[in-house]
Amino acid sequence: MTREISVTVNGTVYRKQVPVRLLLVDFIRDVLDLTGTHQGCTYEGVCGACTVQLNGEAVKSCMMLAVQADGQQVTTIEGLARNGVLHPLQKAFKEHHGLQCGFCTSGMIMNAEEFLRTNPRPTEDEIRHALIGNICRCTGYQGIVAAVSAAAEEMSAAGTPAKSGS
Numbered sequence: 187m188t189r190e191i192s193v194t195v196n197g198t199v200y201r202k203q204v205p206v207r208l209l210l211v212d213f214i215r216d217v218l219d220l221t222g223t224h225q226g227c228t229y230e231g232v233c234g235a236c237t238v239q240l241n242g243e244a245v246k247s248c249m250m251l252a253v254q255a256d257g258q259q260v261t262t263i264e265g266l267a268r269n270g271v272l273h274p275l276q277k278a279f280k281e282h283h284g285l286q287c288g289f290c291t292s293g294m295i296m297n298a299e300e301f302l303r304t305n306p307r308p309t310e311d312e313i314r315h316a317l318i319g320n321i322c323r324c325t326g327y328q329g330i331v332a333a334v335s336a337a338a339e340e341m342s343a344a345g346t347p348a349k350s351g352s
């Protein structure tokens with residue numbers, strides 16, 4: 187069984203006929219070809235690699251059906267940079283060695299972006315707690331925490347934290 191849905195992803199409206207059982211992560215990756223969002227735990231909801239934002243809130247896209255996003259706004263990692271300029275979180279992950287293989291990175295950043303909008307000046311403990319649902323098998327987390335902290339400082343110095351893409 188299929189259904190037509192209309193989802194705005196990174197500011198673009200997509201109207202697609204999809205199987206009603208299609209997961210949002212597979213819609214994003216396989217239908218829209220936005221492969222920055224990853225699938226890392228065979229749809230068990232434990233790794234966080236598939237994290238995107240739904241109406242500005244971080245969600246695990248393997249835990250949702252695409253039809254549940256009908257009429258909603260989705261932001262993926264591809265929607266974070268502006269006019270070719272990296273988001274402060276993207277820049278900070280690069281500068282503070284917040285990634286090695288990069289598999290977890292898009293999910294980490296989409297989660298951290300929402301977190302910094304709600305807590306613009308977090309402590310290290312608060313950052314670690316916020317990212318508890320995002321697993322990294324490479325970095326040991328030190329660089330990730332340093333990156334989120336540095337991005338928070340940069341965004342606070344610049345004024346209000348950058349808003350989610352759409």
Ligand code: FES
Pocket residue numbers: 224225226227228229230231232233234235236237246247248249
């Ligand atoms: S793929 Fe969604 S949490 Fe792992």
Ligand code: FES
Pocket residue numbers: 284285286287288289290291321322323324325
């Ligand atoms: S950088 Fe490899 S899983 Fe996090």
